[in-house]
Amino acid sequence: MLKVHSRCDLSCDHCYVYQHADQTWRGRPVRMPPATVRAAARRIAEHAREHKLPVVHVVLHGGEPLLLGAAGLREVLAELRTAITPWTRLDLRMQTNGVLLDEELCRLFVEYDVKVGVSFDGDRVANDRHRVFAHGGSSHEHVRRALALLRRPEHRASYAGILCTIDVRNDPDRVYEALLAEDPPRVDLLLPHATWDHPPQRPGPDPTPYADWLGRIHRRWVDDGRPMSIRMFEALHPGGGGTEAFGLAPADVLVIEADGSWEQVDSLKTAYHGAAGTGFDVFEHSVDEAARHPAVAVRQDGADGLCATCRACPVLDRCGGGLYAHRWRTGSGFDNPSVYCADLLRLIETVDAYPPPAPPASAEWSATSPVEEVLDDLATGHGSPSTLTLLAATQLSITRALLASCRDRSGTTAAWELLVHLDRAAPEAVRAVLEHPFVRPGLVHRLDPWALPGVRAAVDPLPALAIAAALRAGIPAVLRVPVRADAITLPTLGSLVLPGLGESAEVTVRPGGFQVRAGSVERTVLLDPLAPPPAGWLPTRDVPVPAGRLLVEDGDPYRDCYGQPVTSRLDGPAARALGRTLAEAWRVVHRDVPAHAAALDGGLRAVVPLAPDPARPLRSATARHAFGAVAVTPHPDPETVAVLLVHEWQHAKLGAVLDLYDLVEPNQGTRIRVPWRPDPRPPEGVLQGVYAHLAVTQVWQSRAATDPGDASAHAARYLAWTRDGADALLASRSLTEAGERFVGQLRHALEETRVGSR
Numbered sequence: 001m002l003k004v005h006s007r008c009d010l011s012c013d014h015c016y017v018y019q020h021a022d023q024t025w026r027g028r029p030v031r032m033p034p035a036t037v038r039a040a041a042r043r044i045a046e047h048a049r050e051h052k053l054p055v056v057h058v059v060l061h062g063g064e065p066l067l068l069g070a071a072g073l074r075e076v077l078a079e080l081r082t083a084i085t086p087w088t089r090l091d092l093r094m095q096t097n098g099v100l101l102d103e104e105l106c107r108l109f110v111e112y113d114v115k116v117g118v119s120f121d122g123d124r125v126a127n128d129r130h131r132v133f134a135h136g137g138s139s140h141e142h143v144r145r146a147l148a149l150l151r152r153p154e155h156r157a158s159y160a161g162i163l164c165t166i167d168v169r170n171d172p173d174r175v176y177e178a179l180l181a182e183d184p185p186r187v188d189l190l191l192p193h194a195t196w197d198h199p200p201q202r203p204g205p206d207p208t209p210y211a212d213w214l215g216r217i218h219r220r221w222v223d224d225g226r227p228m229s230i231r232m233f234e235a236l237h238p239g240g241g242g243t244e245a246f247g248l249a250p251a252d253v254l255v256i257e258a259d260g261s262w263e264q265v266d267s268l269k270t271a272y273h274g275a276a277g278t279g280f281d282v283f284e285h286s287v288d289e290a291a292r293h294p295a296v297a298v299r300q301d302g303a304d305g306l307c308a309t310c311r312a313c314p315v316l317d318r319c320g321g322g323l324y325a326h327r328w329r330t331g332s333g334f335d336n337p338s339v340y341c342a343d344l345l346r347l348i349e350t351v352d353a354y355p356p357p358a359p360p361a362s363a364e365w366s367a368t369s370p371v372e373e374v375l376d377d378l379a380t381g382h383g384s385p386s387t388l389t390l391l392a393a394t395q396l397s398i399t400r401a402l403l404a405s406c407r408d409r410s411g412t413t414a415a416w417e418l419l420v421h422l423d424r425a426a427p428e429a430v431r432a433v434l435e436h437p438f439v440r441p442g443l444v445h446r447l448d449p450w451a452l453p454g455v456r457a458a459v460d461p462l463p464a465l466a467i468a469a470a471l472r473a474g475i476p477a478v479l480r481v482p483v484r485a486d487a488i489t490l491p492t493l494g495s496l497v498l499p500g501l502g503e504s505a506e507v508t509v510r511p512g513g514f515q516v517r518a519g520s521v522e523r524t525v526l527l528d529p530l531a532p533p534p535a536g537w538l539p540t541r542d543v544p545v546p547a548g549r550l551l552v553e554d555g556d557p558y559r560d561c562y563g564q565p566v567t568s569r570l571d572g573p574a575a576r577a578l579g580r581t582l583a584e585a586w587r588v589v590h591r592d593v594p595a596h597a598a599a600l601d602g603g604l605r606a607v608v609p610l611a612p613d614p615a616r617p618l619r620s621a622t623a624r625h626a627f628g629a630v631a632v633t634p635h636p637d638p639e640t641v642a643v644l645l646v647h648e649w650q651h652a653k654l655g656a657v658l659d660l661y662d663l664v665e666p667n668q669g670t671r672i673r674v675p676w677r678p679d680p681r682p683p684e685g686v687l688q689g690v691y692a693h694l695a696v697t698q699v700w701q702s703r704a705a706t707d708p709g710d711a712s713a714h715a716a717r718y719l720a721w722t723r724d725g726a727d728a729l730l731a732s733r734s735l736t737e738a739g740e741r742f743v744g745q746l747r748h749a750l751e752e753t754r755v756g757s758r
């Protein structure tokens, strides 16, 4: 943590820098001098080099770092990148109050890949309770403006999240809603700094007000489907991994003050004057020397560094004695439980008593699997079934987060409440609906009508989702559902087309079906697969494939998210013919490339028929928001369709990976020439092409074993395209470190493929 500016433009009364026991800031330079920045950068680089560290995190901090101005910050960032990047990956971050943030600074942070966290305590009442200017004026609107700037698509990559210091006098629901409204990637909830000498405020008789206040937010967060990451709750869940404030992991933070002093974590300033000092500085002492200071070393000892009470505590491994500074008491020093001990114990009980719905089996796997494992596995060309399960699970959690964001756009909470109820009573039914590939496009469209190609009326998607889940669960329910073009579409089940319904209709779920009513129009639909569908009910149709059933999706209004014309509902013979071709094509994939077939089995749920175009009879497509589906022109030849399925499924998998990891450096104007297109392509497009062509190469090489003629020629062409594309990508320097690893491994897989084909 680098204290680049030691003064602040706010005057928060809960600030540990200026308002607590330590007052060392008074003797420090206002700005960190350039020579000190240089020395600090050299020390960090030296440490990374000697210990071969894969990554170093540097947080620009203060006071208020933005007081350095754009030019001053640019100098600091350039110095850090120049000195450290040759030796390790530099993860640059900043913690700011946001007051001075403007577009120029946002552009600078995007340019230098700085992730910015903003201190913000919630709604206006909560924020202005402490976070005010010296004249007492509110900072609330200033900070909200800063958060809005960071949310913009062009700056979003630099939005790290919100740091919120809690006060139990604030309304937890309002604070939660204010935080959620800012759409932060992550929220850090901080207990106000306190010690046994200066205990926290406990208004009223409640012995654990902090646990109860946080417990209320935890419940909202779980009920909402965990729409944002809240680090405290994630850390407190069993196996959550801990943070600086929880758990037994060794402390791994050192502070470099504006005068170059090495210090311990800032929060110690709350204990006593000079508590964070080490007596070392960056000019004379290395990181290792600072880390060997006894007060730092004791925090590497896990449970052995804690007091006897904590060592005997049943939640020791999850609480870890709380934040080090909160243990301070004159006389016994830090050899005490946290001053928040009772609250921490109660909070852990509260978190345990209201767990999130059971995660998919893959979540445990994902928690222990590093990024490299996932990328290396996918770079084989196909990816293992467990990686596919992981990608599907993460796609589902994105859909859940969008669902929670859409809740606030609903005029009524009835659909949301029904979904929350069903998620507890019949989670498999809700899951089956939310996994439908065209749910996410519907939610995205609701949040941003211009985000998708095609023009559709904007309707609230939640009621139809809730009714579809209730029908699948067989649980009675009644909701008003919006009507679009005389139709109500229930994802995964079908559409009811009934003129005269108007803009919305009351839908009642009954045993075996549902009833729709709008004015004098009424229709009952029984979902009996053996009986002919009632007039106006157009059920979805599927075909058996090795993995289960594949939907031929020609009814969902969001299936046009591919930017290409789709067919209207196919008649019976055409739908059956397409289904037969798809099922046969799937078997062909199993015959040619079983590993790719296993990846198809792991995630492909629907195929959308594209409208025929005589000029381009063979087309296919994938949409980033519609994981689990691909679009193809109906084609009678299963051998041809098999190649299309493999090709498009590669795009779907890579799209899901790109939702998780940055493989391409953001905001570049780079264009790369590739052999399969006449026009130069952006790096992400080339990456997609390379990944798809790798799989197609593998298909043709397999076929070449029995058909050396055309198949060998196809294999050679795709092999050359993939190799040239991968080499061009690696040479372009447009990939992140993870991207370079991925393409490097993929290149390796290609060599293996080539050797295997000889």
Ligand code: SF4
Binding pocket: 008, 009, 010, 011, 012, 014, 015, 016, 017, 018, 062, 063, 064, 097, 119, 131
């Ligand atoms: S913005 Fe941060 S550094 Fe500034 S006074 Fe408030 S808490 Fe302290």
Ligand code: SF4
Binding pocket: 309, 310, 311, 313, 314, 315, 316, 319, 320, 321, 322, 337, 338, 340, 341, 342, 344, 345
């Ligand atoms: S709950 Fe209390 S006793 Fe238990 S580890 Fe935490 S601070 Fe120590």
